[in-house]
Amino acid sequence: MPPANIDLAAVAKHINGLSNKDKVIKIVQYGAQALQHYVLTDSKDPVAQRVNTLFWSLVLHRKLFRYFNSLSDLVSIRKRLQELSSEDPKVDKISSALLLGKNTSFFFFWFLDNAVYLSMGKVAKFNAAPVALASYHLWTLANIFSLARNLRLYGQCEEWQVEKKQDLKLSILKDFADLVTSVGFSKALNPHISWGQIGIAGIVSAVLHLYLTWPRIHSVKPRGYIKKS
Secondary structure, eight states: OBOOOOHHHHHHHHHHHHHHHHHHHHHHHHHHHHHHTTOOOOTSSSHHHHHHHHHHEEEEEHHHHTTTTHHHHHHHHHHHHHHOOOOOOOOOOHHHHHHHHHHHHHHHHHHHHHHHHHHHHTTTOOOOOOHHHHHHHHHHHHHHHHHEEEEEEEHHOOTHHHHHHHHHHHHHHHHHHHEEEEEHHHHHHOOOOOOOHHHHHHHHHHHHHHHHHSOOOOOOOOOOOOOOO
């Protein structure tokens, strides 16, 4: 679906939403990560050291900013369970099940991510490395559920839903970018995804999120349209 009209007031409202503001910061964070890998390769360079400080500062601040995100997923989990128990024939239970998998994975991811913040912020003393690794695996699982759902939705699109298909293509690309990021941090592949590749994937994901969450102009089903069997 095409974006609605763009003006300064709309841009200000859009980027100041909590989720979108996080994505703006994410662009800077992952941009710093990519910059360190591809450009500022000398760790003794003062500029490289400042960029590295910026990166880790934003990692910590974004973790705090997203504290209690698990509550939103808890609400979504309850909604998905209600949909799955519903007898309404209009409810797409496969889609609800995939969303339930995504929300449940993120629910536990946020708990572990919050624990990692406590360690990084020196609030609690424990080895956060295995906790972080487990959180990356949960993040990967959530991305797989999201990708499966978006691929299914894309396959269900009707011919006249051109803009919706375009948005779903971008959503699928975002899912792949998120997978690169989560798998890269978990070091699940050999050879490992590089620090710079993770940075680029993070930027792509954040930019696509900002575009896809911009208010859309919904297409109208053509009069007399008959779906081909």
